[in-house]
Amino acid sequence: MEYENNNPSIINEGNGSYSNPSSHDYSVNEYSDSESSVGKESLIGLLEDLANIDDKDISPLLVSSKINVSQSVQDFGKINEDDIDGAQEHQLPIGNGPKKSAIAPFLEHKYKKDLVLVLLMFTFMIMGSLIYSLFIPNVFLNYVRINFPDEKDIQTKATYYKSFSDSIPYISMFCFGALGGVLSDKFGRKLMFYYGTIMVILDMVSCYVTIRTNNLYYYYVVHSIAGTYNVALAAVYSYIADISEEHAVPYLYSLIGVSLGLGVVLGPVISVASTFHETPQQQLDHLSMSSLYIGCGLVACSLFIIPFLKESLTIAKENHKIRQTKSSSNPFKLIKLIFSANGYVAFVIILYTSISYTEQDVFTTYYYHNELVYNWDGTYNSFYMGGVGILMIIWSLILIPILLKRYSERKLISVGFLVGALTHVSYGFAYNQWIWIGSGIVAAFVPNILYLLQSVISRATPPEIKGSILTGSRAIGSLAGFLGSLAASNIYREFTSGNTIYFPGAAYLVNSIVLFSTFIASLIIWKKYKNPNPLIRKNVKKKIAIIKKSTSLTNISVIN
Template sequence: MQKAGNLNFILICVFIDMLGVGLIVPVLPVLVGQFTSSRDEQSLWYGVMSATFGLMQFLFMPMLGALSDRVGRRPVMLYSMGGMCANFLATAWAPNLACLFIGRVIGGMSSASMSVAAAYASDISTPENRARSFGKVGAAFGLGFICGPMLGGLLGSVNIHLPFYVAAGLSAANFIYGYLVVPESLAPGVRPPFDKARLNPFTSLIKLARRTDIRGLVVTFTLVTCAQMMLNTTWVLYTTFRFGWSPGQNGFALFCVGLTAAVVQAGLLGVLIKRWGEVRLSVLGIISGAVAYLAYGLATEGWMMYAIIVCNVLAFAAGPALQSLVSRATPADEQGELMGSLQSISSAGVIVMPLLGSFILAQVSRLPAGDWRIGATFFLCAAMQVAAIVAARRYFATHPHATDRP
């Protein structure tokens, strides 16, 4: 096992990578809007763009996760960093919607950094501190979004293409840093033979679905992830339509989301796990998320969104807790495949949820700003969280061995 200090290297890589991704979040919907003529058309095409990215993720994420189990985490991460750089440049240079698809395809094929980083963290962690390692990776992810969206909003106010060039530069710097500094975490002795069946994304999902020991957790994770994917896709357009927010205002709101996530996952996660345990913490976090989604949809003033973000602290701890529970039931030499499969669930959500969310948002986009029906996408997210609560409670009730005590 590698030294625990090696986790610091991967945290920096994740931070730089997410900083680049965060830069484009407030401006990509606006860029799509430059090639469309109405709000509903903008919503639908942005959903299609997001779904295209998710489709490529779905097809390539299990492959890259399984490949990292065979050849190591480091080369796969370097491939991801180089591909994301090409993605940002292709998006910045796109003269029309068709060319935007090229960037989305390249980005989806390359976006393996998060799942491989999670596998890297698992490699160098003991079972006892694995949840905290996942929390630190999540905190690095959140820290990237603390700086990224705000900087992207400010740069986008100057020139809508500028954030994409900056993101490309950061990805290039991340590649250089990873090539020169980051060591390999997976020892050759624990690498399984390469199996072509693991390259099929449906194979990994079917294999995950057949694991009856964690099926309830997988269902819970899927519902929570799908709700998050719908929020990610519709947030910028929703706040623009309802509150008239600019890219800079959306960037600041996402800054608050990243800051809250980082505080919880880097500073409070250990305390919360000691207080409630991973099982109770995951359920409480999902409940908090359900209430927050409902409140987002009913908010009538922009400032209310900030208040909801700050009050929704437990939801940011639910993900690492669920991820740790699933990881603990998986052998060490299958962690990369597991994380790739979990990310495939996210990718499948990014295929379906943007299409569904953008379709719903397009239907209500012409309503008056004060009409409560504009929050329809968030109401659906709240319903998915409620279903996740039911699935989690049922799983823990039938698997008493999974219940941990403070």
């Protein structure tokens, strides 16, 4: 029997038939059971329980025999909906074949070389960008020391200048990021990779010019435009989705977290190592130009990897995953269409904007916060960030794939929001550095929310406009990032300036309320909207495997 579509079937109760998006109608024509009335009722009950299971996974059940199905269904009952909403493995028939490891989707990937290359490119870009981001706070501190030698509160002044560089690039991404998604769907993902990499390099060059001229305007202008480099990061998600089977996307997206973790680990280590040859005066001034050079070189490595990648749109078309590339000349019209045409995707994007907003407090203020409260210098901050990166790798490579075999993406997302809220409370009251470090250990789980949310959005989106939707969601998240960075910087500056009570962790405490509210909202969304593209978890497969041994159907016809 041949099936043309992997979309879940929809039960039409009352006549025992199924309607499927692929226009097939699956009907039970005959039962070979002597107790036909009991068998039919039990069979329909079984099919109702399996209604959301992919038809490739059901296919092993559809074989001919003359065994009563009633006892099997009575023994095993209905399968819980939550069981269906977990990890799916299309490659193996249910109940058969060897156990698959958490990294099996990677090891068995048809385009493994391209997958490795795109992850390697992403890792180099993250490493270089992170070294650069650790360098930027010192640029502003040095600028204030030179231009305002009598300033008593150097850190507050530096935070003020840095708040502009943190927030304005998000506006650029919001305005032009959606257009990048449209171009990505039309001309390919590699174009976005080239663009994003070149933008980061130009950004670093502008920083060098600013340092040499002691003029922030060069940096502000180019850095604001370079904020659109995020289209390259969004294109990484689209690229992986293009060359992969849908059921493998959540696992493969977790490998993006591994790449991010490697970048977070190696970036700070390289940054610290690059300061060993600096003079004491240079270290006192918090400026190590070698960090800037090394960061730029690592990003340039990404540029040299891109030509060796196959274009993922071509691969998708060859595999008949994309029949026709659809695009819109107005990217904002596309964003509007997302919110008006698909309520589920729209609400998931809103959840994405929430995490985009709240993550800004740590990214924007953690360096200055730790220097002020714990007297950490750049080396300590780098080691802390590297430790967090190691934990991110453990979560992304080992723990998240294991959890996806037991729990749905949606459940893990909700748990992530709750963990984020609790760790933000801990950050807020972390007057001791060990409380901060302990909070960071737990919070290393939270970045995985971004990949899981992108996975949910990706699997609920038609392949033809996947790049537009994923990049559009990142553009919308950029607007939230703009507001989040401004809010975090201003709250931190207000509560450390002496104008009000001294409370450096105020921004974290405020965002804990936002995260907890988002946690509640996610539960409401999951309850209101059934997962349109569920996966099948391991414990469900065990139940079905048992049923398979004692249950089968006769004469299942496929009606076009």
